[in-house]
Amino acid sequence: MDHDGNLRVYSLNNSTGLWAITWQALQQPCNVKGVCGKNAICVYAQEPKCTCPPGFEVNDPSDWNSGCKAKFDQTLLNSRRVKFVEIPHTDYYGFDLNTTTGVTLEACRDMCLNDFRCQGFSYRLLGQGFCFVKSALLNGYASPDFPASIYIKVPVSVETSKPDIFHASSLTCGSSEADIIVGSPSMYDFNSRRVRWVYIYSFVAAFGAVELMVIILGWWFLFRKHGVPASVEAGYRMISSQFRRYSYSELKKATNNFKEELGRGGSGIVYRGILSNRLVAVKRLGDIFQTQDEYFAEISTIGKINHMNLVRIWGFCSEKRHRMLVYEYLDNLSLDKHIFGSNFLEWKQRYAVALGTAKGLAYLHHECLEWVIHCDVKPENILLDTEFQPKIADFGLAKLSQREGPGSEFTRIRGTKGYMAPEWALNHPITAKVDVYGFGVVILEMVRGIRLCNWVVEEDDDDKQESALTNFVRNAREKMERGSSSWVESVVDLRLEGNFSRNQAMILIRTGISCVEEARNKRPTMASVVQTLLECEDETEIQVPDREL
Known part of the structure; x- marks a missing residue:
């Protein structure tokens, strides 16, 4: 490597x-993502080269991995006095704030113009317009046969001309051929x-021989057990039991006849249990109508999903009408108990929970081998370990419920009132953006420290009611527009007594508001949310602004 x-x-x-x-x-060296660094573009014409887009210059001419830096103050991009420079046959891979189809170039430009996070957008016309709004300019790539253009946002004061990057005089980031x-x-x-193919064939043959030898030795140790130490046998048992099928009688005994209930929700009831001297959480699922074969196929897929911010599934049970899942047990239980109660989280822990939850959802949406939508993102389904690191529970349960039609559209409403995206009620096709909406509600609740799914009476009209979420978003937007120096402090949980990072709070509030947009196309992806939160993750200064009198 x-x-x-x-x-x-x-x-x-x-x-x-x-x-x-x-x-x-x-x-093709330009297919290696990030080979030319941030903002730079890897150009493959006659040979691969690195070059900077208009308005940018190289950080270190001797090291293109350091990328390009802007010649202008990037805070100016938040004003309306900006323009877009087109670079044809070019794209920046990933970091899409939004992916929209069936739009015009002008509409795509306006989406970027109205989003303070947008640094540019990619537009391609293939029968219909495809718009990709970018939060960062990374993994730049240009090729004469690429059917799209990238439009970079720069201040109007920056002098630019339409670039001809395929004739740019730049340093090479790789050589031709191999x-x-x-x-x-x-x-x-x-x-x-x-290329001498004999070396390739020899390498593949040697690799195959080694792999075959490992399989044979593994079979010998597992099934023959001639002189295998007890510690090795215990290790094999542990590995093979990471995800296994339990009988109903085993789980009934482990939970002491389902005696200690940890919680309950729309998908079932969770009980505390002990299996092999290990604390576990056993969930009895309700309304699972699949046959045993269908259930086993779905649960096998879910069992292979593994991420540090997802609750680990140890096994399952499928006997007659009994359908159960066995999860790892987490000491600090669910997030709602640490936001809305007296034993609340400090700011640093809240931000870590928001970032970890975003990473877990981004993994489900973008990195899983099989696409998974959670459909019920709420504080009760975000569990905390001993270090208060978040782990998302109940992911994939929507897959286990019966689907009454072809394709990936759900025909029955799932989720919890207050955390459900508007498209459920409007009977629109369900996408990963329903999870983005639920995540937005959760992080706004963490900032505010109260439930936002309740109903409140407006001050000016005792007969008119609106949701606490709508009230919070409206008030937060009004305070942002007024530009008061203490608007953040007036929005954040008063129990923190001002001990929070003002910049991180602004990021969470703005991200949360964008996540709960009624139009799903205006909501960001979870991948872009992770990128936004990572940008100020290391900020440790607690800023306590002066209160206005």
């Missing part, structure tokens, strides 16, 4: 004593040469 993230096979030339690349995973220089020239000689 080379420094640029590409996997290569080197072969020694016995006659010269030099090394040469005989195979590499990515033949010959990228890595290491010392005295050690490696990488003159262009034809």
Whole structure:
């Protein structure tokens, strides 16, 4: 694995004593994400090169991994005096705030113009318009046959001309064919040469032989057990039991006949139990109508999902009408007990919970081998471990409930009132944006320290009611527009007594408000939310602004 993230096979030339690349995973160096650094673009015309877009300059000419820096003050991008510079046949991979189809170029530009987080947008016309609004300019790539353009937001004061990046005079970020220089020239000689397939075949054959040997040895130890130490056998049992099928009688005994209830919700009741001297949470599922084969197929997929911010599933039970899941037990139980009660979280813990929850949802939406929508994001489904790190529970349960039609659209309403996106009631197709809405409600509740799914009476009209969430969002927006120096302090949980990071609070409030937009296309993706929260994760200063008299 080379420094640029590409996997290569080197072969020694016995006659010269030099090394040469005989195979590499990515033949096109520009396909290695981030090879040219932040804001930079990897251009592949006649040979790969790194270049900076208009309005930017290279950070370090000797090291393109450091990327490009803006020649202008980027805070000016929040004003209306900006323009967009088109770079044809170019894109920045990832960091999409929104992905919208069937829109015009002008509509896509306006979406970026009206979002303070937007640094540019990608637009392509393939039968219909595809708009990708970007929160960061990373992994730039340009190729003459790429059917789209990137439009970069710059202040109107910056002088720019339409770039011709395919004739730019820039430093190379790789060489043609399969010959990228890595290491010392005295050690490696990488003159262009034809790939010698015999080395590839030899490498694959050797790898296959080693893998076959490992399988045979594993079978021997597992089933023959000739002289295997007890500690090794215990290790095999532990590995094989990470996700297993339990009988109903085992779980009934483990929970002492389902005696101690930890909580309950729309998907079932959770009980405390002990299995193999380990505390577990056993959930009895309700309204699961699948056959045993269908249930086993779905639960096997869920059991393979593993992330530090998702509750680990140890196993399941499927006997007759009994459907149960066995989860890891978390000492500090659910988030709602640490927001709305007297034993509340400090600010640093709240921000860590918001970031960890966002990472878990982003993993479900963007990184899982099988797409998973949670459908019921709320404080009760966010559990906390001994270090108060968040773990999302009940993910994938929507997959276990019966779907009464083809495709991926749900036909029955799922979720909890107050955390459900408007599209449930409007009978619109359900996408990952329903989780984004629920997450927005949760982080606003963490900021405010109270439930926002209740109903309140407006001060000016005793007969008119609105949700606490709507009231909070409206008031927060009004205070932001007035620009009061203490508007953040007036919005954040008073129990913190001003001990919070003002910048982090602003980020959470603005992110939460964007997540609960009624129009789902205006909500960000969870991947972009993670990126936004990471930008001020390390801020440790607690800012206590002066209160206005």
